[in-house]
Amino acid sequence: MSFRVGLHNFSKGILSKELWGRVDIAPYSAGVRQALNVLIMKYGGLTKRPGTHFVCEVKDGDKRLIPFEGAYEASYVLVMGENNMRLAAEGGMVTETAKTVTAATNASPVVITIASHGYSTGDEVFLYGSTGMPEINRRILPVTVINGNSFSVPVDGAAWGAFAGGGDGLKAARIYKIATPYAATDLADMDYTQAFDIVYLAHASYDPGKLVRTSHTNWAHSSVGFGPKITPPTSVGATAYVPNVDSGNGGNGYFPQPATYVVTAINDASGQESRASSSATATNDLTLKRNKNVISWTAPTGVTANRYRVYRADNQQDYGFIGTTDSLSFTDDNIAPDLTDGPPEAFNPFSGGNRPSTVTFFEQRLFWGRTRTAPSAVYASRTADFENYDIARPLKEDDAITFRIMAQKVNAVNSLVPMGELLALTGDAVFKIMGSNTDYLAATPPPRALRQSGRGVSRLKPIIMDEVIFYQPSVGSEVRSLGFSFDIDGYKSSDVSIFSPGLFRGYSFPAWTYAQEPLSVLFAVRSDGRMPAFTWQQEQQVWGWTMCETQGRIFDACAIPEEGENRTYLYVRRNINGVNRFFIERMASAKWEDVNRACYLDCSLSFEPSEPTSRFLVPHLAGKLVSALADGFVINDLRVQPDGSVDLGYEATDFVTIGLSYESVIETLPLVMQTREGGWSRNKRQMLGDIVLQLADTRHGSIETGRRLEKMYPIKARKNEPLGQPTDLFTGSVEASTEPVTSGEATLFIRSTDPTPMTVTAVYLDPIASEP
Numbered sequence: 001m002s003f004r005v006g007l008h009n010f011s012k013g014i015l016s017k018e019l020w021g022r023v024d025i026a027p028y029s030a031g032v033r034q035a036l037n038v039l040i041m042k043y044g045g046l047t048k049r050p051g052t053h054f055v056c057e058v059k060d061g062d063k064r065l066i067p068f069e070g071a072y073e074a075s076y077v078l079v080m081g082e083n084n085m086r087l088a089a090e091g092g093m094v095t096e097t098a099k100t101v102t103a104a105t106n107a108s109p110v111v112i113t114i115a116s117h118g119y120s121t122g123d124e125v126f127l128y129g130s131t132g133m134p135e136i137n138r139r140i141l142p143v144t145v146i147n148g149n150s151f152s153v154p155v156d157g158a159a160w161g162a163f164a165g166g167g168d169g170l171k172a173a174r175i176y177k178i179a180t181p182y183a184a185t186d187l188a189d190m191d192y193t194q195a196f197d198i199v200y201l202a203h204a205s206y207d208p209g210k211l212v213r214t215s216h217t218n219w220a221h222s223s224v225g226f227g228p229k230i231t232p233p234t235s236v237g238a239t240a241y242v243p244n245v246d247s248g249n250g251g252n253g254y255f256p257q258p259a260t261y262v263v264t265a266i267n268d269a270s271g272q273e274s275r276a277s278s279s280a281t282a283t284n285d286l287t288l289k290r291n292k293n294v295i296s297w298t299a300p301t302g303v304t305a306n307r308y309r310v311y312r313a314d315n316q317q318d319y320g321f322i323g324t325t326d327s328l329s330f331t332d333d334n335i336a337p338d339l340t341d342g343p344p345e346a347f348n349p350f351s352g353g354n355r356p357s358t359v360t361f362f363e364q365r366l367f368w369g370r371t372r373t374a375p376s377a378v379y380a381s382r383t384a385d386f387e388n389y390d391i392a393r394p395l396k397e398d399d400a401i402t403f404r405i406m407a408q409k410v411n412a413v414n415s416l417v418p419m420g421e422l423l424a425l426t427g428d429a430v431f432k433i434m435g436s437n438t439d440y441l442a443a444t445p446p447p448r449a450l451r452q453s454g455r456g457v458s459r460l461k462p463i464i465m466d467e468v469i470f471y472q473p474s475v476g477s478e479v480r481s482l483g484f485s486f487d488i489d490g491y492k493s494s495d496v497s498i499f500s501p502g503l504f505r506g507y508s509f510p511a512w513t514y515a516q517e518p519l520s521v522l523f524a525v526r527s528d529g530r531m532p533a534f535t536w537q538q539e540q541q542v543w544g545w546t547m548c549e550t551q552g553r554i555f556d557a558c559a560i561p562e563e564g565e566n567r568t569y570l571y572v573r574r575n576i577n578g579v580n581r582f583f584i585e586r587m588a589s590a591k592w593e594d595v596n597r598a599c600y601l602d603c604s605l606s607f608e609p610s611e612p613t614s615r616f617l618v619p620h621l622a623g624k625l626v627s628a629l630a631d632g633f634v635i636n637d638l639r640v641q642p643d644g645s646v647d648l649g650y651e652a653t654d655f656v657t658i659g660l661s662y663e664s665v666i667e668t669l670p671l672v673m674q675t676r677e678g679g680w681s682r683n684k685r686q687m688l689g690d691i692v693l694q695l696a697d698t699r700h701g702s703i704e705t706g707r708r709l710e711k712m713y714p715i716k717a718r719k720n721e722p723l724g725q726p727t728d729l730f731t732g733s734v735e736a737s738t739e740p741v742t743s744g745e746a747t748l749f750i751r752s753t754d755p756t757p758m759t760v761t762a763v764y765l766d767p768i769a770s771e772p
Contacts, residue, residue: 005671006764009045009542009762010035010045010046011540011544012030012031012543013040014033014503015032015033016499018501019031030544031544032666032669033747035666036547036549038546038665040521041535041761042537045696045760045761047590048664048752048759050587051599051600051657052550052599052602052659053587053603053605054618054620054659055093055583055585056175057140057581057582057583057584058081058571059081062081062184062187063184063556063584065078065511065556065557065571066558067560068213069560071196074089074090074562075089075560076560077089077558077560078211079584080180082183084179085178085211086176086177089562093175095126095176095217098171099172100171101114101168101172105157105163107157109155110155110157112152117148117150117151117172119145121144123142123174124177125174127139127172128171128173129171130168131164131168132164135161135643135644135645136160136170137617138619139153140175141154178220181209188510189459190203193360195386198212204370205355206355207223208223208350208355208356228272228274229270229387230267230273230274230300230303230304230305233274233299233305233328236277236296238261238282238293238295240282240291242256244289244291246285254288256283256285257284258281258283259282259312260279260280260312260319261280262276262280262310262343263277263330264276265307267303273309273343275343275345276344294330295310295330296328296329297329307326308324309321309324310324318339320342322336322337322338344390345390347400349379350368353372356368356379358370358414358416360416360422362416362418363441365381365383367422368380369413369416370412370413376413376426378402378404378433380441382399399443401443405431407429411429411431413426414459415457415459417464422441423469423491427456428474429453430457431452432452433448434450450490455480457471458472460472463522465522466538470482472509477504478495479524480496481496496543499544500532503532509526510525511555511557512525513559514566515566516566518591519535520536522536523557525554525555525557529573530547531547531554531557532548549662552573557570565589567589571583576621594655595757598757601660601662602659604659605657607652607657608654611653615646615647616645617644618658621640622641622642623639623640623642624639625640626646626659628646628648629657631654631726633650633726635648636661664758666750667747667750668747670746671765690765691748692733692765693736693763693764694761695732695733695758695761697731698756699727700727701715701716702752702756703751705736705738705751706738707738707747709749709751715734716734746765746767
């Protein structure tokens, strides 16, 4: 009995040419030569990547996509542009309350009437809901104000349907946008971290900033005001009461000395202590009985002070704590000051243009690092008081922390990563920041910086998957992991691009993002606009790279949790009729239930027609060749007309998706078999023989196989489905064909060009080898 050779998983993804001779290693049998527009599944198979849905067109220029995870409401993508920020969420742009359109002209440009619209020239509006002028629907267009009741939008509506008057239903909603100070060219080097509804932003050319979300359409940017929010008491006075001057001894025992007092206010809800008030002095001999100093003050205005702390300095000494009270006065009858507990003193490490460029949270402190004047310095806030960097004299454990990493080289802190310990990823090495007490970081005793790895890290923001950090080195273009190893009781770095060096050599990576669910994929945007994809499932030893591309160039990627999974947003440049245009797009769901509603087209729009129709509008793709999945049927090679319309030649009734097609290609590695005598079949004539594909949720007829892309053989299109219905999804093994040609190596191509799902879990071959 003869048996087929099985390629049972593809968990190592693309193996570059440098490893094509390494048939002696296990990854060879789990790798492929090509994997285009497919993703490695957590289980080891290959599945076609989802397509993308069109979100909006944006103006030419640099953009930065920053994730914002909502606690109880929607998550957002912060679309940062030239001195502004807009928001994307749930596949669309966040808009203000919609207004009803009362008139729209069939002209160029279209003039729209809304009573007291309140818009300004340059605003953008989302238009939708028109029954008489459907061509204007689902467009985001800039506004040119004519007067308080009308404005124009730059489209030619002369040949469109007529606005249907009061019952038309057309509405306009302004795209929500706020001003920011950031130039577009500076966005790529911006770091960020989030705490509930606040995002802190760090850039060496700008004061530390923050974005605060109050509601869905209420965001504000401001510079961080460092220091406590509670102000100190005012009108502090000190009165000496001197009933005892030792008159019985002629005053010989009376030795008055000045005592100087300051008072701080405390808010119990925030735990903040204010800076010290102005001082007040009283001269008295408190060593004599009945003598006392009474300190009084006025409560701070605009804040709630629940308690007050009083500090005293004798002669030239520092201030020391003498007591606390909830009233507006305090009596000192010779209380000894605790000189280990002084009042907070103002400290702003970022004054004078010393601006940080990296930021993170760790152990209830907000950490900043890498300023121009001190690139190896790290600054941490007071504990649980993120915008307060004040310190006391002497230092207390919960005071702000300042330290520098001094280890022979510059060690500019390119990233700060919170793990079990705080890791400082510098341009020269990786350091573990530990408290001198080994338990936690504190201002005193000062932290220690322990070198973990001699490989420097680039400015690309590291990504954390489970308990492992992924980063790009400061020198070279590979991707490395950094995880704790019990063997060395420290962090160990490994090259996770070792099997796919051809995907990285000669390229930089300006952006990447991690979509945890459902596929656990890291998407890395490459400098040529393509996007390698890395699947990571450590416990199953599934990790490898594939390649994603589209009809355009990808500049940025950002994943946020939406609808029970992580959805990836892309910033893409596409050439439409010879013009470069820029789009925000959202990768479609990989967790579809109805295949007719799955999306495997790029820059697409989906429709649910209310009545049978063959005409649909995709104006952002005017002039492009598109494909459609209409009621489950694939329709290719459709040309979008200049007005944005496309005719399917088929009246759809249920669900239609129209967009740009892409092909998914898998090429196996050459089979190199060992003979009974211990030799290898390298460069022997080979035929693939019979081919069996193990598929899951894949349509018959949607994939082809072959020895070369120029001559592919489709798999049988139908099983038992009646004509006139889309083919069902198939799971199981299916025989495939290829040309009976011999060569020095045998590889198999698997290709899918239709906008339908494809999942290949294994390939079985029946190779025949002979002498050349």
